[in-house]
Amino acid sequence: MTTLTIRRPDDWHLHLRDGAMLRAVLPETARHFARAIIMPNLVPPVVTGAEAMAYRGRIMAALPDGADFTPLMTLYLTEETDPDDLAAAHASGLVTAVKLYPAGATTNSASGVQDFDRVRPVLEKMAEIGCPLCVHGEVTDPDVDIFDREAVFIDRVLDPIRRATPGLRVVMEHITTSDGVDYVRSADRDLGATITTHHLIINRNHILVGGIRPHYYCLPVAKRETHRLALRKAATGGDPRFFLGTDSAPHVDAAKETGCGCAGCFTATNTMALLAHVFEAENALDRLEGFAALNGPAFYGLPPNETTLTLTKSDTPTTFPAKIETGDGPVTVFDPGFPVYWSTP
């Protein structure tokens, strides 16, 4: 038996939802992670400081007794977002970041931004106060192939925004391409990226070969193998601009196993064990702590956690639950498709 003790990790991109789903999935994250950036794409979205405060209260109320977990709240950027409301919520410590969804790009993004010029005053305010912008980086133009949407977004939207807003700190969320990796590496400052666990494990074949597999469908959609390899190199290579954001995104099975299944992989339960497997396979177990527990806090200007998490490797494969039961129905846990020998408490 081998063990690996690292500082307690944080999840820099997490969907907790609300109500019965929140109560069911929150313990899965709080068991391993000390903090998480909470995505605001509820229906209706979390747009104002008051809404973030109320959502934070519902998360705290759903925490299991004794859990040591801090939700880091975000606001959902709309064309109506009030820069002063955001600045007040940020100054008070309630809100850590703002999330940009291009309208229609992903789950619950209908209220997102259509005209990027209309959010200029908010972005300028964010640069001024040092509030990071988390970006779902895909264009929604129907003429752009879904596998190209991240790369096109960088050229057409993200790079112009960054050039026009010096000092704006940006996190490219859940990057899925070598283009994303290269863009982050090309910037000298103010740019980081989260990488999910599942994008280190699957490529687009997993979704489509031998039948359509809805539990591997998420957005941005997994790309071809060369991109997965670039992500693995970025995540395990020790560059502090890359850090863990699981994008664990629960949907009940009924919403995924259907004629128009929604996007999102639920990985909160087994993420840390899967990451240990991936980092070990890349001969980089000593870099797991940086990716999962040090680089994110450094980007956000927060101290790393003082507590630790111990992972254990044994000779027999770990069994993870196939599903989490929620009051809304079962949610399938991400299946890496290979045996994993690492486990978490």
Ligand SMILES: NC(=O)N[C@@H](CC(=O)O)C(=O)O
């Ligand atoms: N990643 C996903 O496929 N889905 C996320 C939304 C998002 O992060 O884009 C969700 O909210 O379900």
Ligand SMILES: [Zn+2]
């Ligand atoms: Zn997204």
Ligand SMILES: [Zn+2]
């Ligand atoms: Zn997400």
